[in-house]
Amino acid sequence: MPIDPVMKRDLQAKAVQVRKLILQAVHTAGAGHVGGPLSMVEIAVAMYFKILRIDPKNSQWPDRDRYVLSKGHSCIALYATLALRGFFPVEEVFTYDAMNSRMQGHPDMTKTPGIDMSSGSLGTGASPPLGMALAAKRLGKDFHTWVHLGDGEIQEGQVWEMAFVASQYQVDNLTAIVDYNRVQQFGFPKDGNVRRRVNPLVQVPEKWRAFGWHVIECDGHDFDALIPACEEAKTIKGRPACIVAHTVKGKGVSFMEGDYNWHAKVPSPEELAKALVELDAALPVAAG
Amino acid sequence: MAKLIEMRATWGETMLELTKTHPNVMVLDGDLGNSTMAQIVAYNAPDFYMNMGIAEQNMMGVAAGMASVGLIPWLSSFACFLANRDLDQLRVTVTQPKLNVKLAGHYSGILTGKTGKTHIDVEDIAILRALPHMTVVAPADSVECRQAILVLTDMPGPAYLRITRDATPVIFGEDYRFAIGPVVPIREGKDLTIFGTGVQTTRALEACDLLASEGISAHLVHVPTLKPIDVNGIVAAARKTGRVLTTEDHNIIGGLGGAVAEVLGQHHPVPMKIHGLQDCYGESGPNDAMLEKYGLTPKHIAAAAKDLLSRTR
Ligand SMILES: Cc1ncc(C[n+]2csc(CCOP(=O)(O)OP(=O)(O)O)c2C)c(N)n1
Ligand SMILES: [Mg+2]
Numbered sequence: 001m002p003i004d005p006v007m008k009r010d011l012q013a014k015a016v017q018v019r020k021l022i023l024q025a026v027h028t029a030g031a032g033h034v035g036g037p038l039s040m041v042e043i044a045v046a047m048y049f050k051i052l053r054i055d056p057k058n059s060q061w062p063d064r065d066r067y068v069l070s071k072g073h074s075c076i077a078l079y080a081t082l083a084l085r086g087f088f089p090v091e092e093v094f095t096y097d098a099m100n101s102r103m104q105g106h107p108d109m110t111k112t113p114g115i116d117m118s119s120g121s122l123g124t125g126a127s128p129p130l131g132m133a134l135a136a137k138r139l140g141k142d143f144h145t146w147v148h149l150g151d152g153e154i155q156e157g158q159v160w161e162m163a164f165v166a167s168q169y170q171v172d173n174l175t176a177i178v179d180y181n182r183v184q185q186f187g188f189p190k191d192g193n194v195r196r197r198v199n200p201l202v203q204v205p206e207k208w209r210a211f212g213w214h215v216i217e218c219d220g221h222d223f224d225a226l227i228p229a230c231e232e233a234k235t236i237k238g239r240p241a242c243i244v245a246h247t248v249k250g251k252g253v254s255f256m257e258g259d260y261n262w263h264a265k266v267p268s269p270e271e272l273a274k275a276l277v278e279l280d281a282a283l284p285v286a287a288g
Numbered sequence: 289m290a291k292l293i294e295m296r297a298t299w300g301e302t303m304l305e306l307t308k309t310h311p312n313v314m315v316l317d318g319d320l321g322n323s324t325m326a327q328i329v330a331y332n333a334p335d336f337y338m339n340m341g342i343a344e345q346n347m348m349g350v351a352a353g354m355a356s357v358g359l360i361p362w363l364s365s366f367a368c369f370l371a372n373r374d375l376d377q378l379r380v381t382v383t384q385p386k387l388n389v390k391l392a393g394h395y396s397g398i399l400t401g402k403t404g405k406t407h408i409d410v411e412d413i414a415i416l417r418a419l420p421h422m423t424v425v426a427p428a429d430s431v432e433c434r435q436a437i438l439v440l441t442d443m444p445g446p447a448y449l450r451i452t453r454d455a456t457p458v459i460f461g462e463d464y465r466f467a468i469g470p471v472v473p474i475r476e477g478k479d480l481t482i483f484g485t486g487v488q489t490t491r492a493l494e495a496c497d498l499l500a501s502e503g504i505s506a507h508l509v510h511v512p513t514l515k516p517i518d519v520n521g522i523v524a525a526a527r528k529t530g531r532v533l534t535t536e537d538h539n540i541i542g543g544l545g546g547a548v549a550e551v552l553g554q555h556h557p558v559p560m561k562i563h564g565l566q567d568c569y570g571e572s573g574p575n576d577a578m579l580e581k582y583g584l585t586p587k588h589i590a591a592a593a594k595d596l597l598s599r600t601r
Contacts, residue, residue: 031402072406097402099573099581105404108571120406121373122342152319155341186321186330188339194331263322 002224007050011223012284014045014084019252019279021080021093027272029097032105035249035262036150037077039181040069042221043148043245044081051230053143056086059113065143066132068117070125071150071179072106073264079103079112087114123156125149126176130166133174133240144234148177152184152199160211166240167212175233176213176242179220180204181249185263197260208242220245253278290457295487296394298430299451300325302437303362307336310441312358316340316347318365324394324451326364344369348377348389355387360441366400367393367450371412382446383419390440391416391448396426397486397537398570398578399454408570413485414542416448417515423468424514426450426486426544429458432512435466443468452537454575456487469513471521477507480531480593483522485511485544488537488564491579494586495535499593506593517547523556531600535563535589559600563592 002008018041026032048054052065069078076096083090088102095101102111106120116132119125129147136143149159166174187197205215214236218225226245233241249263250256253275267275306313307329319342321327330337340347344365351361363370370378370393382389393412400407416424423445427433433451440447459474474489475496484492489510496506509525511518526532532552534545545562552558565582579585 029402097404097572099571099577101572103572105402105572106406108405118406120404121369152342155319155343157343157345184342185319185323186317186327186339187319189334194334261322 001228003227008223009284011045011049014049015041016279016283017084018045018077018080020276021083021090022076023253023267023272023275025076025080025093025096027267028094030266031097032076032266033073033264034267035183035256035259035264036071036074036179038251038253038256039247039249040074040077040148040179041251042223042226043177043179044077046223046226046230047146048081048085050227056114059087063141063143066116066129066145068119068125068129068145068147069107070119070147071122071153072119072125075104075107078107082114122150122153123158126156126159126162130162130171130174133171134169136173137171143173145174146177147174148179150184151178151180151182151201151204152187154178154204155201163208163211163213170238171240172237174240175230176208176240178204178242178244179247180244181247183249183258183260183263185260187260205244208244212239214239214241215244216241217244217246220247221251252282290459292455293430293458294453294455295427295430295433295451296325296453298433299392299394299437300328302434303329304332306437306441307333310360312360313441314338314354314359314361316351316361316363318342318344318347318363318369320365320394324364324392344374345377348374349381351389352377352381352385352387355389360388360390362390362392364392364394366407366409367396367412368407368409371409371415375415379419383421386421386445388444389446392451393448394451395453396450397452398565398582398584399452399575401453402572402574404572405569410537410539410565410570411542412448412450413514413536413538413544414546417542417547421446422515423447424450425468425512426514427466427512428484428487428489428510429456429460431458431460431462431464432466435464436512439466439468450486452487457490459490459493466512469516469518471518471525472510472512473508473525474510475506475508477505478529479505480533480596481507481509481525481529482589482593483509483511483525483532483534483544483548485514485536488535488584491584491586492535492589495589495593498586498590504593504597511544511548514544514547517551519551519555522548522551526552526556526558530558531596532558532560533563533593533596534560535592537584538564539567540564541567559596561592561596563589
């Protein structure tokens with residue numbers, strides 16, 4: 001079921017803003033990741049502007065929904081989203097990677113408002129959300145916990161250790177989102193070409209299903225698909241849910257899309273300018 | 289000005305060179321080839337390279353199996369993952385059976401290209417030094433790094449090589465020859481002995497100049513091998529001046545300072561000061577600002593030397 005078109009346009013405009021902030025912040029810092037952050041923009045925007053029960057003015061609210069970005073290298077997308085949602089000033093996003101900044105290169109829950117768990121060593125972010133969900137049940141709290149994983153990240157065994165235990169305890173207040181963009185950092189040669197590298201992991205939905213999870217597949221850049229998927233995930237009873245979101249690494253900038261070289265490359269001034277033009281062109285036009 | 293070279297580039301180039309002389313060498317990559325420069329092997333000698341994916345624990349075990357059958361696997365990942373994530377696999381399947389596995393710990397120390405505390409490893413020397421049968425080497429520059437790769441490849445048994453990310457000064461000439469164990473005197477002096485390890489030795493060298501300009505004569509000794517530690521070399525260098533400062537881009541617990549203190553405490557007690565990371569994790573930031581905030585600049589080393597002198601003169 002498509003979502004309200006006015007809301008959809010609003011979310012799409014937010015997504016463009018987030019993408020621009022990502023590229024500008026990485027450019028300013030002269031460091032950081034771009035491909036993974038651009039891949040997760042719609043997911044972060046859907047979460048923070050529609051799905052999550054949160055209060056930007058009270059980031060430590062005990063009954064808030066939890067969202068853990070386990071693919072922590074993509075945190076600049078989260079910082080941009082949190083800033084637009086009012087957790088901290090948008091200008092602060094530009095202190096990304098600067099000395100003494102709250103905008104760390106990988107998420108640090110001791111520094112940044114709105115970060116529910118530190119992460120950055122892939123796979124290690126998978127299990128704390130299960131702990132949060134189990135604790136919620138134990139303490140009679142009704143918040144939902146989300147864990148956002150990379151498709152390269154799920155090569156880590158820890159993810160599957162978590163997946164086993166979550167279904168064992170029928171943890172239905174936990175949803176995993178797999179950012180299935182089919183690219184990792186360096187990856188594996190595609191068709192024997194060592195300069196064209198991808199994440200060859202296949203049958204991702206089947207793997208989660210085999211571990212006892214309710215799986216929903218959707219287009220991770222289409223709010224009409226993503227938001228109903230998130231809403232469905234919350235209604236599943238008796239087992240955890242996993243949204244396999246089909247995404248594009250570097251989404252929104254033609255020369256970055258699908259290219260492993262843009263995993264963590266800093267755009268030059270020319271590349272930045274070109275990218276910003278492309279993103280502006282993608283701004284949704286208001287109806288009527 | 290000394291030439292500046294990235295150790296990680298030297299590592300990649302030297303591994304490629306080794307594939308021509310050592311058919312049993314294999315580079316196993318934790319999906320970081322374009323950071324660690326394992327890509328030099330991946331692109332130019334693909335038969336000697338395997339990406340093991342983002343799965344370090346499995347990678348360590350695979351290396352153990354390969355070594356048991358006669359290959360010489362060189363694992364390549366960030367120091368933070370190699371020294372921590374796969375520690376149990378390293379302990380049970382590599383160091384306990386003394387298998388011939390080599391670890392290239394990239395992006396060691398606090399200068400990791402602004403990645404922040406998860407990626408900054410200031411515990412690796414302490415952790416790996418505590419493993420029986422392990423050899424731990426921290427080269428000062430790219431010349432020594434290349435030498436160490438060649439020597440460690442031909443040495444049977446597990447070894448860890450501590451590699452840094454960004455370009456640093458080359459202090460050794462092309463005729464320098466690295467050997468496992470012996471400390472390397474860098475500069476003669478009589479007021480205090482400074483032991484440095486890894487790239488921090490190059491900063492200590494600059495500190496010696498600062499001290500000399502204030503009339504203080506420092507005896508600088510580089511400690512490339514943290515384990516096995518050169519007991520006689522350390523005692524002899526300490527005896528020369530009667531006071532010892534250690535400096536390292538690593539926590540002050542369990543690293544070079546710990547290793548030297550273990551030696552001197554038992555064999556030749558002298559007044560000593562341990563300089564390095566003050567038992568804290570790092571953060572994101574540009575290199576100069578990081579060295580300044582965490583107190584690792586030549587100026588900080590010189591200040592530590594003067595503090596030691598003022599307490600003991
Ligand atoms: C344990 C661990 N190993 C390696 C890395 C280095 N690393 C950072 S991002 C990345 C690739 C991640 O790929 P994926 O999960 O697919 O994320 P995305 O494509 O969304 O960027 C790697 C290997 C890491 N951060 N943690
Ligand atoms: Mg990916």
